[in-house]
Amino acid sequence: MRGCLLGGAIGDALGAGIEFESLEKIQAVHGPQGVTGYVPAYGRPGAITDDTQMSLFTVDGLIRAHIRRDSGGWHPPTDVHLAYLRWAATQRDWGPDERRPDLGWLGREEWLYAQRAPGQACLSGLSGPQADRLGTLDAPKNPHSKGCGTVMRAAPFGLLTSWEPGLVFQLAVECSVLTHGHPTGYLSAGALAVIVHTVARGGTLEEGVHLALALLSERPSHEETTAALRGALDAVRAGEPSAERVEALGEGWVAEEALAIGVYCALVAYDVKSGLLLAVNHSGDSDSTGAICGNLLGALHGDTALPPELLAGLEGRGTVLELADDFVLELMHGPELHGQDAGEGTAWAVRYPVVR
Template sequence: MIPLWSRTQQQEYRSRVRGVLLGGAIGDALGAGIEFDSLDAIRAAHGPAGVTGYVPAYGRRGAVTDDTQMVLFTVDGLIRAHVRQAAGGWHPPTDVHHAYLRWAATQQDWGPDERRKDLGWLGREEWLYARRAPGSACLAGLSGPDAERLGTLEQPKNPESKGCGTVMRAAPFGLLIGWEPALVCQLAIECSVLTHGHPTGYLAAGAFAVIVHTVLRGGTVEDGVEQALALLAERPGHEETTAALRGALAAVRAGEPSAARVAELGQGWVAEEALAIGVYCTLVAEDVRSGLLLSVNHSGDSDSTGTVCGSLLGALHGETALPGEWLAELEGRGTILQLADDLVLELSQGTELHGPAAGPAWRERYPVG
């Protein structure tokens, strides 16, 4: 449960949760149409400044990718974990794993299977049944004969993978502001090894969750990075993630923001590079718009770096700071808002939603079994 707050503090928290999910989705959509293009190709097609707004992807403007899909299913899993806790069970990685299996079904099925009782409302959203360049490690870890096995730190899925598919979906763990940072980090790690087993992959996800968590608790992004670095130092295999975060801080101090400085941090295909680019673009952003555009105009995984940057900017500034014209065209905006509000409801009023006196509506919305 979140701490006892005044009404004003609760409203601020809700705005920032919405900001994280909407901001991440906007960054994802800005990068979706240029994800596999070089910076030269982006500028040749869209002008010297590169993209300055949405460009068509997957048949429309404002389309999101697997990044936003997996973020939404992460939130769904966290809500169900809290519902299950009220009934006497508590193992969030299991609920998140089940949520990711439901996401995997959206990548191969034409639409929701109405015979399935576990889908809940999110799993019945037909617009999510779309294949949007999902990461190979995510698909491999959640399909085939090994799909039902829970990856663990001792026996992770895809032990050699550190792709950015582990970090782009990790922001929701930072929304658990009633938790201590070390526990947020641990949960993000345990849910990363469901698909990505390389230490750099899961530690980058843990670090990202801690940075989001710090910001939602009132700290700066720099505070979050320092908190993450302190926690990383306790973990074996942290060196690449630590170096990437320190590189992002050094790039901020190096001079004027530029695509060249983004390129020095990498292309974002692997977890630590996506994290470093997202953090750098957030720290140098004059406003939400400029930070997001810097985060996607590069030769690399533009949608994932946009997702990381957008999530952080949304955490810092809340939903009202997000550009209205980008919100208006964003695919799935209503679903994203509903899920954000449901998470806040669960964390703040869960006992009223599924306590002894509550009806079945919430458990039908978020079934656990």
């Protein structure tokens, strides 16, 4: 749990300062190896972007969904949608609105109230006239969008390790269409969730990819996502890892390319840091590909394998740790935290208020 969320945040922060630069410029400025550590972004080294912000709010929504289940209601996409609306408030408000009892502790973290190049589909799907409408598979938000904003926030669904893979896939899909309605976008999110889920349950990355491919084959319009994952596997077999092989998979601005790059870099990594650096040093959406690779390597190796020098300089590290631990606590001890004897005034209910 900790490893997946922290690894994703580290990969995100490594790519934040070079997100819009070409590989040629990255190498000209930082040397032939590209960046080898954090470079300044948004006023500091180690800053995270909207990728980590939205991943954190995904976890917040999943925690509240489990709380609602024990109170008689159970529709996780609704709670994740409400969580994303709270994230959207961080992109337009100066700070937390103390008049809102629904914010919980995460929504009151002032450092999260910062725009970090959020994707347009995420913003448009969660603001304006359609903000409160729940996107569904039959009536998705932004039906033509397959931007990587749908996949870079999907790893937390894979941490529901007591669920069956098919249900994890479906939940990631249903929460993707809250903002991104193109099949390639939401199927890429489902694929990442299943790969993370496989690894979190003790399997290998390769097993996760092949399970994702099997589940994709059952879905209409899976061809782009399937081709991207198969391209990642082909690149692994093609020879020595390189930035050129990464760039052959795309730039990562769209979901299937970001997924392929993140998966490829995780598969060929000889340690966590090498995989993360490979995932960010390319011409494209470096923070999103770094985040996806970090989610995978963190889930595979755990938080103790994360580079300590990168962990120490990560913005919001304490928040990520606290939320990860709360997620575990909710999944393992939820009924004790919000059972019949746990009323609305309990600490857990204050941390994660469920709007009725």
